[in-house]
Amino acid sequence: MSKHQTIAEQLEAAGVSRRNFVQLCGMLMVSAPVGLALTSKKSVLQVAETIGKAKRPSVIWLHFQDCTGCSETLLRTSRPDVADLILNVISLDYHETLMAASGYQAEAALKQAVDENAGKFVLVVEGSIPTKDKGQYMKLAGKPAIDVLNEIGNKAAAVIAMGSCAAWGGVPSADPNPTGAQGVDSILTSKPVVNLPGCPTNPYNLLAVVLEYATMNRLPALDQYNRPKFAFDRLIHDHCPRRAHFDNGRFVKEFGDEGHRQGWCLYKMGCKGPVTHAACSTRHFNETPDVWPIGIGAPCVGCTEKDIAFRVPIFQTVEVHGVTPPDAYPLVNMPIGGVGITAAALAGAVVGGLGGAALMASKRLPESVPPSGKVESESKKSDKGVPVGD
């Protein structure tokens, strides 16, 4: 592969029609995460132009304690058929699973790639790094993983930790963590590391980060765990398509029951959606709608979260806090009662009428009665005298 052509030239040389390329850019615009600079372009052609001008960044991909699932997920970007395209957009100079070389050839390729692009390449790490017993539990060409990482990582322009294993330790770090597995950023403390947790993480997370770096020469905005905010600033629960069922008390009680068939909320089956930050609920996998755990009826296991995945049992329910309740809930004192216009008018008329009548009556009452001397027999406390009505 020639390394100094622009992406457009490279694609042309590879026989990729401009139409396919523009389609890819369209897909990137749509399915790339919100916030990616590319999507500020107004049209697909603009995106295509921008990408086309970008120089293919060199990417070195290291595997440590991994299952290769994150690489696999990258290959599951099937429309358009761009497995090769993706590898052409970035110059993937070292990838143990995908490259043809092996053995000493592979070692040499790695050295060459690192030396030629020192300070400029993007290091993608997949898998956790064992640190116990001098890191002997994973060796690359005889060297402990931890040393490989330090050596190569320090020469990288940017480091992307793809997958939960690389981000914080993942499966290998589950109790009792016999190998002392750790994530990349606890070892490469002096480098900017972008964490893309997930098991696997969505491939477009990686693609978006890499493209932003390639075209804008910067890394996306990161949260306190160095995860890109465009994917990890929200909870699954907040964007879950089954949220309406949660809010209305429709829960799956058993796999295969009526509720499960209806697609009801999986909270009671232990779904970790309320405590898991990821974009899976809006961007599914395999480019097929509803291909994601909850979409197919399996509760989220919280694979992106260090405190949840492989620690909290899958079927254990979680607390739901820190989530903003929707406005549909009634408040403690909802308004009740009111006054209609007829009622108010009638009441006003009655009060006014009575007042008016009283006023008129008082005007017609005399102000005094005919004066005369008091008749003696009409003393107030008398109990004898004239036959008064009893």
Added chain:
Amino acid sequence: MELNRRDLLKKITTGTAAVAAGGAVSATALGGIVHAEEPAKAPAGAVGLLYDATRCIGCQSCVVACTKANGLEPDNRRDPLHQAPTDLNSRTKTIIKLYKPAKAGESFSYVKQQCMHCVDPACVAACMFGGLKKDAKSGIVTWTGKYCVGCRYCEIACPYHVPKFRWEGFNPEIVKCELCKERLAKGQEPACTSVCPRKAVIFGPRQQLLDEAKSRIAANPGKYYQDRVFGETEGGGTQVLYLAHVDFEELGLPALGEESVPQKYLKWQHRLYSYLIVPIGLYATLVGTISKNWKHHQEHAEIEEKNTGLRPQI
């Protein structure tokens, strides 16, 4: 009227005798009443609920289950597609409400409202013919249409605003939670507690729930509001207990003293009307005085009738 010594003596003796007798009777009666005024206690088999607002996720499964178990029509007046009542009403025996804090940064909280099944209920004291009764064994407060006149005094009396009236149509009812007594009779637990995914609301004997609440408070100091459970003594105690992380008053649970509402406010009514001693005494006094005045009056009337030929008017 001239008062000679004999009359005066008679007046004094009868007066003293009356006062003495009245005093003696009142004292015994009062003694009896004061003894009967001891605060009510929860019955031995008292059951109830414990609702922990810190565990509630607002899923409203309880609202749905309650409606189903009680055969009520879901209240979809606010939102035709959803059961979305705004308050307890004639179709809603329990509801989840949301407390939204006024200040940013403070916690919100859900609150489940339903009948508190008070130890000394105000509604039971208010109901004229015993339409609302507290079961002697379980302490559950139930409504019977047979004795209800529909006067809605229970709505006025209840400090938690629980009993609700069906305002539309003929043959209205008072609707409120009755702890699913039919389900309890079958050995099941109430509908709401049976579906709660977080066990935020649980059912059990009141004493057991109190102990559970206190152990939660002890295990998590500072987590619960004022480190206390609402309903232990409030308003004389309730059988439905609350734990929360926000002020109970914000959740619609009023600040009540330790005396129950009937005890605090109806004390003097009980004392004055006990055995009808005061009214009867008053009546006797009135009859005595008025009879005399009446006699005088009639005498004068007869004289005037003789003089003027006019019938007396009463």
Added chain:
Amino acid sequence: MKREAWERDVPVFDVPIWTRPFMALCGLGALGMLLVVYREIVGLGPASGMNDAYAWGIWKTFNTMVLTGLGSGGFAVGIAAWLFKRNNLHVVMRTALLTSLLAYLFGLAMLGVDVGRPWNFYWIAFPWHWNLHSPLLEVAVCMSVYATIPLLLENVPAGLEYAFEQWPRYQAPLKKVEKFLMAGYPWIISLAYVLPAMHQSSLGALMLLGGTRVSPLWQTPFLPLLYVWAAAFLGFACVSLTLLFAGLMWNRPFDIDVLNELNRLTVGLIWTWIVFRVIDLAVRGQIVAAFRADIYAVLFWAEMMLLLSAVMVLRGAINLENPRLMFLGQSLVAVGGMLYRFSPTTLAFQPRANAFYFPSAIESLISLGFIAIAVAIFIFLAKILAILPAPMRLWNAMETIKARKATAQKIPVRVGRGQFATGD
């Protein structure tokens, strides 16, 4: 010229029955009755503004609780005349009793319309089903017994008198009835004073169960006492206003001495009531609540100002012997007293935040309809029975007219206002 004194109760014989105001009242009453039928069909919700926060609307609280307070004339005047020997009040006793009877009967009828399940009222006849803790039970039992037994019996003599004249054939059995009544009269009227004392105070006890939801400016353990006390001066006010109105509408002379007697009693009751209420507020530490900037303080001061000004106006009226001032004063008493009895039930009752109540148009019309019927019945009965007091000359005139009619002399049946044959 002799100042005219009321010495006899005389029907309003010189005014026709079907006057325009009377017909208007009957029309309003008929409208009210029609709306009652509507209420029975559709239920309480659509026919009124009541809701679950304000479960008691104006029917129970105004027509029953307040208007029976106003209709405590029989109670107040009766105690003043028979217990405290204010013998000049005997002449207005029938007026007071009739206003009481009508207020109570229609107050109870309104209660029957207000409750949702009136067919269960029959339990009132089974004392072992009574809940003795309930103040409302006391009210229901006591009011029903009072209205149907002592109060009714007290009003019977006026009817008996009418019957004596109209149906001379039955004079013998009627005389027996009268004798029976007279024999037991002290027992009947004593009951007629004990029972209102009980239920008027229990009406106050009703809102005790409102607890802290009734504003502390009203909520006090002495609420029952203040209620029955207010019933007393409201009763006097109602009787005074009735007499003044009757004198005005039917051109009857006023007996200033009797009216002043009523005024003096009213004044005495009110200022002692005010003092008691203020002391009660002070003892409970709630004087400060009267100076807050909220609606309750405004209401409180409205009541106080109405009653205080009533006292001052009435004092002036007594000194000046001025019927117009008496009317003003007694109106202030009526409004202030009614406001006091109405406030704790609705205006000063805040069950929870965000709750509001206003009577709907239908609700107000039904309430007015019942009041209209009661007033219409009073007017009707005042015209055929000897209810309203009058000086002897009017009685003589009436007798003269009757005598002349009996001798078939051609005199106009309808006698105009102010025109009547002076007796000889």
